[in-house]
Amino acid sequence: MNIFSWNNLDYPLVLCPPMDGITDRAFREVIANEGGLPLTYTEFVNVKSIIYQNPKALKDLEFTSNCQTIVQLFGSEPDDFYEATRIVVRMGYRAIDINMGCPAHNVVDKGGGCALMNDTEKAYRIVQSTIKAANDELRQIEPNTNQEIEVSCKMRLGVVNDTDVFTHGIKMIEAGAKAIAIHGRTLKQMYTGFANWDRIGEFVKLVRDSYKFSFDRVKIFGSGDVKTLYQAFEKFIKYKVDGVMIGRGSFGNPKVFSKKSIDKLKDFVRKYIDTPYESIPWTEIEEELGEYKYGFKELKNYAIKHAELCFKYKGEHGIIQMRKHLGWYFSGLPHAKELRSLLVRVNSLDEIKQILNEYETKYELQG
Ligand SMILES: Cc1cc2nc3c(=O)[nH]c(=O)nc-3n(C[C@H](O)[C@H](O)[C@H](O)COP(=O)(O)O)c2cc1C
Structure with a gap:
Protein backbone atom coordinates (compact mmCIF):
# COMPACT_ATOMS: atom_id res chain seq x y z
CA MET A 1 0.00 0.00 0.00
CA GLY A 290 -18.56 33.61 -1.95
CA GLU A 291 -19.83 33.27 1.59
CA TYR A 292 -22.35 30.45 2.11
CA LYS A 293 -25.63 31.43 3.78
CA TYR A 294 -26.83 28.79 6.26
CA GLY A 295 -30.40 28.22 7.34
CA PHE A 296 -31.09 27.68 11.05
CA LYS A 297 -31.97 23.98 10.71
CA GLU A 298 -28.75 23.33 8.86
CA LEU A 299 -26.71 25.04 11.57
CA LYS A 300 -28.63 23.16 14.24
CA ASN A 301 -27.82 19.83 12.55
CA TYR A 302 -24.13 20.71 12.32
CA ALA A 303 -24.00 21.89 15.91
CA ILE A 304 -25.71 18.80 17.29
CA LYS A 305 -23.60 16.40 15.23
CA HIS A 306 -20.45 18.24 16.32
CA ALA A 307 -21.53 18.23 19.98
CA GLU A 308 -22.32 14.51 19.81
CA LEU A 309 -18.80 13.81 18.55
CA CYS A 310 -17.30 16.03 21.26
CA PHE A 311 -19.24 14.08 23.87
CA LYS A 312 -18.33 10.75 22.31
CA TYR A 313 -14.60 11.47 22.38
CA LYS A 314 -14.24 13.64 25.48
CA GLY A 315 -17.37 13.19 27.59
CA GLU A 316 -18.68 16.19 29.56
CA HIS A 317 -15.42 18.04 29.12
CA GLY A 318 -16.08 17.86 25.36
CA ILE A 319 -19.35 19.75 25.87
CA ILE A 320 -17.53 22.53 27.74
CA GLN A 321 -15.06 22.75 24.85
CA MET A 322 -18.00 22.78 22.43
CA ARG A 323 -19.37 26.03 23.91
CA LYS A 324 -17.14 28.24 21.78
CA HIS A 325 -18.10 26.36 18.60
CA LEU A 326 -21.79 26.84 19.46
CA GLY A 327 -21.18 30.58 19.67
CA TRP A 328 -19.58 30.51 16.21
CA TYR A 329 -22.28 28.39 14.60
CA PHE A 330 -25.04 30.78 15.59
CA SER A 331 -23.25 34.13 15.42
CA GLY A 332 -24.95 35.41 12.29
CA LEU A 333 -28.58 34.75 13.23
CA PRO A 334 -31.33 37.13 14.34
CA HIS A 335 -31.42 37.29 18.16
CA ALA A 336 -28.05 35.53 18.16
CA LYS A 337 -26.98 37.31 21.33
CA GLU A 338 -29.84 35.83 23.32
CA LEU A 339 -29.16 32.35 21.97
CA ARG A 340 -25.43 32.53 22.52
CA SER A 341 -25.82 33.75 26.09
CA LEU A 342 -27.59 30.44 26.78
CA LEU A 343 -25.26 28.25 24.73
CA VAL A 344 -22.06 29.47 26.42
CA ARG A 345 -23.31 27.93 29.68
CA VAL A 346 -24.36 24.47 28.49
CA ASN A 347 -23.15 21.35 30.27
CA SER A 348 -24.83 18.54 28.36
CA LEU A 349 -26.01 17.39 24.96
CA ASP A 350 -29.64 17.44 26.09
CA GLU A 351 -29.31 21.04 27.17
CA ILE A 352 -27.93 22.02 23.76
CA LYS A 353 -30.80 20.29 21.96
CA GLN A 354 -33.41 21.81 24.26
CA ILE A 355 -32.09 25.37 23.85
CA LEU A 356 -31.95 25.04 20.07
CA ASN A 357 -35.45 23.53 19.86
CA GLU A 358 -36.93 26.25 22.04
CA TYR A 359 -35.23 28.97 20.04
CA GLU A 360 -36.47 27.42 16.81
CA THR A 361 -40.08 27.34 18.04
CA LYS A 362 -39.95 30.80 19.56
CA TYR A 363 -38.77 32.45 16.35
CA GLU A 364 -40.49 30.01 13.95
CA LEU A 365 -37.27 29.52 12.06
CA GLN A 366 -37.26 27.96 8.63
CA GLY A 367 -34.48 26.54 6.46
C1 LIG B 1 -6.98 29.19 18.08
C2 LIG B 1 -5.80 29.00 17.17
C3 LIG B 1 -4.90 27.97 17.42
C4 LIG B 1 -3.80 27.78 16.57
N1 LIG B 1 -2.97 26.71 16.80
C5 LIG B 1 -1.99 26.43 15.90
C6 LIG B 1 -1.22 25.25 16.02
O1 LIG B 1 -1.42 24.42 16.92
N2 LIG B 1 -0.26 25.03 15.09
C7 LIG B 1 -0.01 25.90 14.05
O2 LIG B 1 0.86 25.66 13.23
N3 LIG B 1 -0.74 27.03 13.92
C8 LIG B 1 -1.73 27.31 14.78
N4 LIG B 1 -2.52 28.41 14.60
C9 LIG B 1 -2.31 29.26 13.43
C10 LIG B 1 -3.23 28.82 12.29
O3 LIG B 1 -2.87 27.54 11.85
C11 LIG B 1 -3.22 29.81 11.10
O4 LIG B 1 -1.96 29.81 10.50
C12 LIG B 1 -3.60 31.21 11.53
O5 LIG B 1 -4.74 31.20 12.36
C13 LIG B 1 -3.87 32.12 10.34
O6 LIG B 1 -4.88 31.62 9.53
P1 LIG B 1 -6.44 32.09 9.60
O7 LIG B 1 -6.44 33.58 9.47
O8 LIG B 1 -7.05 31.38 8.44
O9 LIG B 1 -6.97 31.65 10.92
C14 LIG B 1 -3.60 28.64 15.46
C15 LIG B 1 -4.50 29.68 15.23
C16 LIG B 1 -5.61 29.86 16.06
C17 LIG B 1 -6.58 30.98 15.75
Whole structure:
Protein backbone atom coordinates (compact mmCIF):
# COMPACT_ATOMS: atom_id res chain seq x y z
CA MET A 1 0.00 0.00 0.00
CA ASN A 2 1.26 3.47 -0.87
CA ILE A 3 1.86 5.63 2.15
CA PHE A 4 0.96 9.31 2.27
CA SER A 5 2.91 11.56 -0.07
CA TRP A 6 2.38 15.24 -0.78
CA ASN A 7 2.93 14.32 -4.43
CA ASN A 8 -0.16 12.12 -4.57
CA LEU A 9 -2.78 14.80 -3.86
CA ASP A 10 -5.04 16.67 -6.24
CA TYR A 11 -3.73 20.26 -6.49
CA PRO A 12 -4.49 23.05 -5.81
CA LEU A 13 -5.34 22.21 -2.21
CA VAL A 14 -7.62 23.79 0.33
CA LEU A 15 -6.53 22.82 3.83
CA CYS A 16 -7.62 23.42 7.38
CA PRO A 17 -4.45 24.31 9.33
CA PRO A 18 -3.56 22.84 12.71
CA MET A 19 -5.19 24.88 15.48
CA ASP A 20 -4.65 24.27 19.16
CA GLY A 21 -7.94 24.01 21.06
CA ILE A 22 -9.87 23.68 17.79
CA THR A 23 -8.73 20.84 15.52
CA ASP A 24 -9.50 18.04 17.92
CA ARG A 25 -10.87 14.76 16.63
CA ALA A 26 -14.52 15.90 16.71
CA PHE A 27 -13.85 19.09 14.74
CA ARG A 28 -11.66 17.22 12.24
CA GLU A 29 -14.40 14.68 11.62
CA VAL A 30 -17.03 17.38 11.11
CA ILE A 31 -14.96 19.21 8.50
CA ALA A 32 -13.64 16.03 6.84
CA ASN A 33 -17.23 14.91 6.41
CA GLU A 34 -17.69 17.73 3.89
CA GLY A 35 -15.45 15.78 1.50
CA GLY A 36 -13.29 18.60 0.17
CA LEU A 37 -10.20 18.12 2.37
CA PRO A 38 -7.45 15.68 1.39
CA LEU A 39 -6.19 15.54 4.99
CA THR A 40 -6.58 16.99 8.45
CA TYR A 41 -3.96 18.17 10.94
CA THR A 42 -4.06 17.44 14.65
CA GLU A 43 -3.61 20.25 17.15
CA PHE A 44 0.08 20.78 17.88
CA VAL A 45 1.42 18.21 20.33
CA ASN A 46 4.46 18.66 22.56
CA VAL A 47 7.20 16.14 21.78
CA LYS A 48 8.05 15.80 25.47
CA SER A 49 4.41 15.00 26.33
CA ILE A 50 4.50 12.23 23.75
CA ILE A 51 7.72 10.84 25.15
CA TYR A 52 6.28 10.90 28.69
CA GLN A 53 2.94 9.50 27.45
CA ASN A 54 0.93 12.36 28.88
CA PRO A 55 -2.78 11.37 28.65
CA LYS A 56 -3.85 14.70 27.09
CA ALA A 57 -1.17 14.30 24.40
CA LEU A 58 -2.31 10.75 23.69
CA LYS A 59 -5.88 12.03 23.33
CA ASP A 60 -4.70 14.70 20.89
CA LEU A 61 -3.03 11.96 18.85
CA GLU A 62 -6.24 10.08 18.07
CA PHE A 63 -6.74 9.61 14.34
CA THR A 64 -9.52 11.29 12.36
CA SER A 65 -11.73 8.30 11.42
CA ASN A 66 -12.84 9.65 8.05
CA CYS A 67 -9.69 11.32 6.71
CA GLN A 68 -5.88 11.10 6.51
CA THR A 69 -4.38 12.67 9.65
CA ILE A 70 -1.10 14.55 9.89
CA VAL A 71 0.32 15.06 13.34
CA GLN A 72 1.87 18.41 14.15
CA LEU A 73 4.70 18.32 16.69
CA PHE A 74 6.29 21.14 18.64
CA GLY A 75 9.41 21.24 20.75
CA SER A 76 12.95 22.57 20.68
CA GLU A 77 15.39 19.68 20.72
CA PRO A 78 16.33 17.40 17.79
CA ASP A 79 16.68 14.39 20.11
CA ASP A 80 13.15 14.89 21.49
CA PHE A 81 11.78 15.07 17.95
CA TYR A 82 13.64 11.86 17.15
CA GLU A 83 12.13 9.98 20.07
CA ALA A 84 8.59 11.39 19.73
CA THR A 85 8.53 10.78 15.98
CA ARG A 86 9.40 7.12 16.43
CA ILE A 87 6.47 6.84 18.84
CA VAL A 88 3.94 8.51 16.54
CA VAL A 89 5.05 6.38 13.59
CA ARG A 90 4.64 3.30 15.76
CA MET A 91 1.12 4.53 16.51
CA GLY A 92 0.42 4.62 12.78
CA TYR A 93 1.18 8.19 11.66
CA ARG A 94 2.64 8.41 8.15
CA ALA A 95 3.01 12.20 7.83
CA ILE A 96 4.50 14.66 10.29
CA ASP A 97 4.43 18.44 10.45
CA ILE A 98 6.76 20.55 12.57
CA ASN A 99 5.50 23.71 14.24
CA MET A 100 7.76 26.73 13.67
CA GLY A 101 5.04 29.34 13.97
CA CYS A 102 3.49 29.25 17.42
CA PRO A 103 3.92 32.67 19.11
CA ALA A 104 2.69 31.65 22.61
CA HIS A 105 5.10 32.60 25.42
CA ASN A 106 5.04 29.19 27.08
CA VAL A 107 6.22 27.62 23.80
CA VAL A 108 8.57 30.31 22.49
CA ASP A 109 10.31 30.86 25.85
CA LYS A 110 11.39 27.21 25.78
CA GLY A 111 12.83 27.58 22.28
CA GLY A 112 9.93 25.95 20.41
CA GLY A 113 7.35 27.18 17.90
CA CYS A 114 8.33 30.40 16.17
CA ALA A 115 11.52 30.67 18.27
CA LEU A 116 12.96 28.06 15.91
CA MET A 117 12.97 30.74 13.21
CA ASN A 118 15.64 32.46 15.34
CA ASP A 119 17.79 29.34 15.28
CA THR A 120 17.71 28.05 11.72
CA GLU A 121 20.65 25.73 12.29
CA LYS A 122 18.81 23.92 15.10
CA ALA A 123 15.56 23.89 13.12
CA TYR A 124 17.49 22.27 10.26
CA ARG A 125 18.68 19.52 12.60
CA ILE A 126 15.12 19.06 13.91
CA VAL A 127 13.79 18.49 10.39
CA GLN A 128 16.58 16.01 9.64
CA SER A 129 16.15 14.24 12.93
CA THR A 130 12.39 13.92 12.38
CA ILE A 131 12.85 12.54 8.86
CA LYS A 132 15.46 10.05 10.10
CA ALA A 133 13.31 8.91 13.03
CA ALA A 134 10.22 8.47 10.88
CA ASN A 135 12.04 6.33 8.37
CA ASP A 136 14.13 4.39 10.91
CA GLU A 137 10.86 3.41 12.57
CA LEU A 138 9.11 2.69 9.27
CA ARG A 139 11.91 0.26 8.43
CA GLN A 140 11.48 -1.47 11.76
CA ILE A 141 7.81 -1.96 10.95
CA GLU A 142 8.20 -2.73 7.24
CA PRO A 143 11.82 -3.88 6.65
CA ASN A 144 11.40 -4.23 2.89
CA THR A 145 9.68 -0.97 2.13
CA ASN A 146 11.26 1.54 -0.23
CA GLN A 147 8.75 4.24 0.70
CA GLU A 148 9.52 7.33 2.76
CA ILE A 149 7.53 9.14 5.41
CA GLU A 150 7.48 12.84 4.55
CA VAL A 151 7.95 15.76 6.89
CA SER A 152 6.58 19.28 6.45
CA CYS A 153 6.96 22.56 8.36
CA LYS A 154 4.57 25.34 9.25
CA MET A 155 6.11 28.72 10.04
CA ARG A 156 5.47 32.45 10.10
CA LEU A 157 7.11 35.13 7.95
CA GLY A 158 9.66 35.66 10.68
CA VAL A 159 10.24 36.64 14.28
CA VAL A 160 10.45 40.42 13.98
CA ASN A 161 11.49 40.69 10.36
CA ASP A 162 8.94 39.60 7.77
CA THR A 163 11.61 38.34 5.40
CA ASP A 164 13.19 35.73 7.74
CA VAL A 165 11.22 33.08 5.87
CA PHE A 166 13.33 33.71 2.76
CA THR A 167 16.36 32.16 4.44
CA HIS A 168 14.70 29.96 7.03
CA GLY A 169 12.15 28.42 4.67
CA ILE A 170 14.79 27.62 2.06
CA LYS A 171 16.97 25.93 4.70
CA MET A 172 14.05 23.75 5.79
CA ILE A 173 13.57 22.65 2.17
CA GLU A 174 17.29 21.86 1.99
CA ALA A 175 16.89 19.84 5.19
CA GLY A 176 14.29 17.74 3.40
CA ALA A 177 10.90 19.27 4.19
CA LYS A 178 8.39 18.34 1.46
CA ALA A 179 5.90 21.09 2.20
CA ILE A 180 6.21 24.54 3.74
CA ALA A 181 3.14 26.32 5.07
CA ILE A 182 3.51 30.00 5.87
CA HIS A 183 1.25 32.11 8.07
CA GLY A 184 1.75 35.60 6.67
CA ARG A 185 2.50 37.31 9.99
CA THR A 186 5.57 37.67 12.18
CA LEU A 187 5.84 36.39 15.74
CA LYS A 188 5.89 40.02 16.92
CA GLN A 189 2.53 40.62 15.23
CA MET A 190 0.92 37.64 16.96
CA TYR A 191 -2.57 37.83 15.37
CA THR A 192 -2.75 41.61 14.87
CA GLY A 193 -2.79 43.49 11.57
CA PHE A 194 -3.15 41.57 8.33
CA ALA A 195 -1.39 38.56 6.89
CA ASN A 196 1.13 39.77 4.31
CA TRP A 197 0.42 37.58 1.29
CA ASP A 198 2.83 39.58 -0.88
CA ARG A 199 5.66 38.10 1.18
CA ILE A 200 4.21 34.60 0.76
CA GLY A 201 4.10 35.20 -3.01
CA GLU A 202 7.71 36.42 -2.97
CA PHE A 203 8.72 33.23 -1.19
CA VAL A 204 6.99 31.12 -3.86
CA LYS A 205 8.95 32.99 -6.56
CA LEU A 206 12.20 32.55 -4.67
CA VAL A 207 11.65 28.81 -4.28
CA ARG A 208 10.59 28.21 -7.88
CA ASP A 209 12.53 30.80 -9.89
CA SER A 210 15.72 31.47 -7.94
CA TYR A 211 16.35 28.17 -6.17
CA LYS A 212 14.61 26.07 -8.83
CA PHE A 213 12.99 23.73 -6.32
CA SER A 214 10.40 21.90 -8.39
CA PHE A 215 6.78 21.29 -7.49
CA ASP A 216 7.63 17.59 -7.02
CA ARG A 217 10.29 18.47 -4.49
CA VAL A 218 8.30 20.89 -2.31
CA LYS A 219 4.82 22.36 -1.99
CA ILE A 220 4.15 25.85 -0.67
CA PHE A 221 0.99 26.76 1.22
CA GLY A 222 -0.23 30.14 2.41
CA SER A 223 -2.23 30.88 5.54
CA GLY A 224 -3.83 33.95 7.00
CA ASP A 225 -7.13 35.83 6.87
CA VAL A 226 -8.77 33.72 4.16
CA LYS A 227 -12.44 33.32 5.00
CA THR A 228 -14.09 32.16 1.76
CA LEU A 229 -13.22 30.00 -1.23
CA TYR A 230 -13.47 33.13 -3.36
CA GLN A 231 -10.66 34.70 -1.31
CA ALA A 232 -8.73 31.44 -1.66
CA PHE A 233 -9.18 31.66 -5.45
CA GLU A 234 -7.70 35.13 -5.41
CA LYS A 235 -4.65 33.89 -3.48
CA PHE A 236 -4.04 31.02 -5.92
CA ILE A 237 -4.20 33.35 -8.91
CA LYS A 238 -2.13 36.14 -7.41
CA TYR A 239 0.49 34.26 -5.44
CA LYS A 240 0.76 30.87 -7.19
CA VAL A 241 0.72 28.91 -3.93
CA ASP A 242 0.00 25.18 -4.10
CA GLY A 243 -2.45 25.31 -1.22
CA VAL A 244 -4.46 27.80 0.79
CA MET A 245 -5.34 27.22 4.43
CA ILE A 246 -8.62 28.38 5.95
CA GLY A 247 -8.39 28.48 9.74
CA ARG A 248 -10.59 30.94 11.63
CA GLY A 249 -12.82 31.29 8.58
CA SER A 250 -13.95 27.71 9.16
CA PHE A 251 -15.23 28.35 12.70
CA GLY A 252 -18.94 27.58 12.65
CA ASN A 253 -18.58 27.22 8.89
CA PRO A 254 -17.81 23.59 7.91
CA LYS A 255 -19.36 24.10 4.47
CA VAL A 256 -16.28 26.03 3.44
CA PHE A 257 -14.71 22.57 3.01
CA SER A 258 -17.53 21.07 0.92
CA LYS A 259 -16.33 18.88 -1.94
CA LYS A 260 -18.67 20.47 -4.43
CA SER A 261 -17.42 23.99 -3.75
CA ILE A 262 -13.76 23.03 -3.54
CA ASP A 263 -14.03 21.12 -6.83
CA LYS A 264 -15.53 24.24 -8.37
CA LEU A 265 -12.68 26.32 -6.96
CA LYS A 266 -10.10 23.90 -8.41
CA ASP A 267 -11.73 24.11 -11.84
CA PHE A 268 -11.64 27.90 -11.73
CA VAL A 269 -7.99 27.93 -10.65
CA ARG A 270 -6.97 25.54 -13.43
CA LYS A 271 -8.93 27.52 -15.98
CA TYR A 272 -7.68 30.98 -15.01
CA ILE A 273 -4.22 30.46 -13.54
CA ASP A 274 -2.52 31.93 -16.64
CA THR A 275 -5.24 34.45 -17.54
CA PRO A 276 -4.36 38.14 -17.15
CA TYR A 277 -5.83 39.45 -13.90
CA GLU A 278 -8.16 41.93 -15.58
CA SER A 279 -9.63 39.26 -17.89
CA ILE A 280 -10.81 36.97 -15.08
CA PRO A 281 -14.61 37.10 -14.48
CA TRP A 282 -14.22 38.00 -10.80
CA THR A 283 -17.89 38.81 -10.14
CA GLU A 284 -19.12 35.53 -11.60
CA ILE A 285 -16.56 33.60 -9.55
CA GLU A 286 -17.46 35.48 -6.38
CA GLU A 287 -21.10 34.52 -6.90
CA GLU A 288 -20.08 30.86 -7.10
CA LEU A 289 -17.51 30.82 -4.31
CA GLY A 290 -18.56 33.61 -1.95
CA GLU A 291 -19.83 33.27 1.59
CA TYR A 292 -22.35 30.45 2.11
CA LYS A 293 -25.63 31.43 3.78
CA TYR A 294 -26.83 28.79 6.26
CA GLY A 295 -30.40 28.22 7.34
CA PHE A 296 -31.09 27.68 11.05
CA LYS A 297 -31.97 23.98 10.71
CA GLU A 298 -28.75 23.33 8.86
CA LEU A 299 -26.71 25.04 11.57
CA LYS A 300 -28.63 23.16 14.24
CA ASN A 301 -27.82 19.83 12.55
CA TYR A 302 -24.13 20.71 12.32
CA ALA A 303 -24.00 21.89 15.91
CA ILE A 304 -25.71 18.80 17.29
CA LYS A 305 -23.60 16.40 15.23
CA HIS A 306 -20.45 18.24 16.32
CA ALA A 307 -21.53 18.23 19.98
CA GLU A 308 -22.32 14.51 19.81
CA LEU A 309 -18.80 13.81 18.55
CA CYS A 310 -17.30 16.03 21.26
CA PHE A 311 -19.24 14.08 23.87
CA LYS A 312 -18.33 10.75 22.31
CA TYR A 313 -14.60 11.47 22.38
CA LYS A 314 -14.24 13.64 25.48
CA GLY A 315 -17.37 13.19 27.59
CA GLU A 316 -18.68 16.19 29.56
CA HIS A 317 -15.42 18.04 29.12
CA GLY A 318 -16.08 17.86 25.36
CA ILE A 319 -19.35 19.75 25.87
CA ILE A 320 -17.53 22.53 27.74
CA GLN A 321 -15.06 22.75 24.85
CA MET A 322 -18.00 22.78 22.43
CA ARG A 323 -19.37 26.03 23.91
CA LYS A 324 -17.14 28.24 21.78
CA HIS A 325 -18.10 26.36 18.60
CA LEU A 326 -21.79 26.84 19.46
CA GLY A 327 -21.18 30.58 19.67
CA TRP A 328 -19.58 30.51 16.21
CA TYR A 329 -22.28 28.39 14.60
CA PHE A 330 -25.04 30.78 15.59
CA SER A 331 -23.25 34.13 15.42
CA GLY A 332 -24.95 35.41 12.29
CA LEU A 333 -28.58 34.75 13.23
CA PRO A 334 -31.33 37.13 14.34
CA HIS A 335 -31.42 37.29 18.16
CA ALA A 336 -28.05 35.53 18.16
CA LYS A 337 -26.98 37.31 21.33
CA GLU A 338 -29.84 35.83 23.32
CA LEU A 339 -29.16 32.35 21.97
CA ARG A 340 -25.43 32.53 22.52
CA SER A 341 -25.82 33.75 26.09
CA LEU A 342 -27.59 30.44 26.78
CA LEU A 343 -25.26 28.25 24.73
CA VAL A 344 -22.06 29.47 26.42
CA ARG A 345 -23.31 27.93 29.68
CA VAL A 346 -24.36 24.47 28.49
CA ASN A 347 -23.15 21.35 30.27
CA SER A 348 -24.83 18.54 28.36
CA LEU A 349 -26.01 17.39 24.96
CA ASP A 350 -29.64 17.44 26.09
CA GLU A 351 -29.31 21.04 27.17
CA ILE A 352 -27.93 22.02 23.76
CA LYS A 353 -30.80 20.29 21.96
CA GLN A 354 -33.41 21.81 24.26
CA ILE A 355 -32.09 25.37 23.85
CA LEU A 356 -31.95 25.04 20.07
CA ASN A 357 -35.45 23.53 19.86
CA GLU A 358 -36.93 26.25 22.04
CA TYR A 359 -35.23 28.97 20.04
CA GLU A 360 -36.47 27.42 16.81
CA THR A 361 -40.08 27.34 18.04
CA LYS A 362 -39.95 30.80 19.56
CA TYR A 363 -38.77 32.45 16.35
CA GLU A 364 -40.49 30.01 13.95
CA LEU A 365 -37.27 29.52 12.06
CA GLN A 366 -37.26 27.96 8.63
CA GLY A 367 -34.48 26.54 6.46
C1 LIG B 1 -6.98 29.19 18.08
C2 LIG B 1 -5.80 29.00 17.17
C3 LIG B 1 -4.90 27.97 17.42
C4 LIG B 1 -3.80 27.78 16.57
N1 LIG B 1 -2.97 26.71 16.80
C5 LIG B 1 -1.99 26.43 15.90
C6 LIG B 1 -1.22 25.25 16.02
O1 LIG B 1 -1.42 24.42 16.92
N2 LIG B 1 -0.26 25.03 15.09
C7 LIG B 1 -0.01 25.90 14.05
O2 LIG B 1 0.86 25.66 13.23
N3 LIG B 1 -0.74 27.03 13.92
C8 LIG B 1 -1.73 27.31 14.78
N4 LIG B 1 -2.52 28.41 14.60
C9 LIG B 1 -2.31 29.26 13.43
C10 LIG B 1 -3.23 28.82 12.29
O3 LIG B 1 -2.87 27.54 11.85
C11 LIG B 1 -3.22 29.81 11.10
O4 LIG B 1 -1.96 29.81 10.50
C12 LIG B 1 -3.60 31.21 11.53
O5 LIG B 1 -4.74 31.20 12.36
C13 LIG B 1 -3.87 32.12 10.34
O6 LIG B 1 -4.88 31.62 9.53
P1 LIG B 1 -6.44 32.09 9.60
O7 LIG B 1 -6.44 33.58 9.47
O8 LIG B 1 -7.05 31.38 8.44
O9 LIG B 1 -6.97 31.65 10.92
C14 LIG B 1 -3.60 28.64 15.46
C15 LIG B 1 -4.50 29.68 15.23
C16 LIG B 1 -5.61 29.86 16.06
C17 LIG B 1 -6.58 30.98 15.75
